Amino acid sequence: MKVLIADDDLISRMITKAAVEQSGHECIVATDGDSAWELFKEHSPEAVVTDLMMPGLNGLDLCRNIRASEEDSYTYLILVTSHGSREDVLTGMEAGADDYVTKPLDPFSLHIRLLAAQRITSLHADLARYRSALTEQARTDPLTKLHNRLKLTEDLAQLHARSDRYSRDYCLAMVDVDNFKSYNDIYGHQAGDAALVSIAATLAGQVRQTDGVYRFGGEEFLMVLREQSAASAHGVLERVRSAVLELKIDHSGDPDGILSISAGVSAYTDGHRAGTEQLLREADLALYAAKAAGRNRVSLADALRSE
Template identity: 65%
Template sequence: MVLVADDDPGSLLVAKAAVERSGHDCLTAGNGDEAWAMYLEHQPDVVVTDWMMPGLDGLALCRAIRARAADLYTYIVLLTSQGSRNDVLAGLEAGADDYVTKPLDPFVLHARLLVARRVTTLHADLAHYRKVLSQQARTDPLTGLNNRLKLNEDLEQLHARSQRYQEEYCLAMCDVDNFKSYNDIYGHQAGDLALRAVGAVLAKAARSSDGVYRYGGEEFLLVLPKQSQQGAKDMLKRALHAVRTLDIIHSGAPTGHLTISAGISAFTPGLHAEADSVLGEADAALYAAKSAGRNRVELAPERRG
């Protein structure tokens, strides 16, 4: 889509016709303020703008567009009857990609739009690849769950929001019981398969609003917004049962099957200044579950009762 801004009705019609003959949808604006409003609403791929206009002039419009953070790039062509070198440089420094002198030659504008299509397509591809790389950087390659980087980002946001709105949340630290001996007996390939299976169980047990992360090694963390401690405990008990029903044989475990343990902590508004303290309590609760014989859920000691 191309947005053309010009306060001269004749020039606007010529530009609109040239844009449409080039195969683009065209929006038109009769001044800079109208052009800015239409830009914000429609996010066009290309803006063709006159230099001298009421309201925002062409340079101000260029600067406004460039100052706005956006995933996709807008290609800007400046229309000007002022073709001096200083004017051209001023336009490019303001954020324009190219310029066309008036009176407008439709062929010249068509050529500029061909260049614009190549540039905007390239930027769209780059934006897509950046998004893919960002997702990969935040995903554990073994289990497909979120990783520690994503956890740090999500937990920081959740903690700040929960403090602001005085909302509770819970963290559940989970660990595969006797995993070292499982790897020793069955090999690391089997261990990887077991971790994938456990991760899938935890992801299935979680609500759509919950976050499930591979914390490291055989540890997983569940982030449970607006969840009570008892609600978290009930959910983790179901998850532990689901892991047992996987029926993964583990001759080195007392139960003869692969199991997990979990420790749960709860954020209390006004008590926990940092998310790390909630995380530390979940880790302590997990240690208590391990010490109590594994294959169980424990609440953080200071939250019992």
């Protein structure tokens, strides 16, 4: 465990450092509250042993700063007081301290508190990992492993706000698997699921890491293409469409004999700074136009507006 010691008294620092290292922990030393705060931000220790009274930030302020900065992590805070009065202890706990020791420091007392610190910070680390996993699971489509509509809503809101602020372009592409209902009817839902997994992987493999591919629902996918004009996005979707054809997934119910996709593209560009809901509607209408024109093609919302 990494332990930060903050104390302006040399003798106290030496005793505390020796006790921490004898307990088998890595030690970081600060000579005042201000440097302790900087070292905390740099090293993210699991535990902090801080004197109550120090130049700059005192122990209480240091505890408050640490607690205010924490998100998924947790730091065990041990306050060192000169006499351990009830008032000092209560004030320290209210400031965020977990425990306290009194001067002169008893190494055994500190060792016991560091054992507790190790258990508690380990538990918090496990909980943080579980929360992160659950958060990711809630935003991931269980079949295709693409992000889902919840994650799309979050990502699109951030992208749109940034694009609006800095006048950046982006495009949305609504993608649908052609004649997928008949595919399920002919080959069964298990084969349909396998086809969706293959197509999802193909879509994800044809775009940049900065772009996004989401399962929108059923056999529909939504692609978010950053820094793209309508024309360049059309080129991307034609490449994606060709890659899906190259999968050569047999479909006896399709005129071409294999599974294909259709796509509709809307663009957030100069002259068309529409909101996200409008862009989604435009991409959907463009997809409908691609379907009506015979499927297995890409349609641009810009072309529909100009008609």
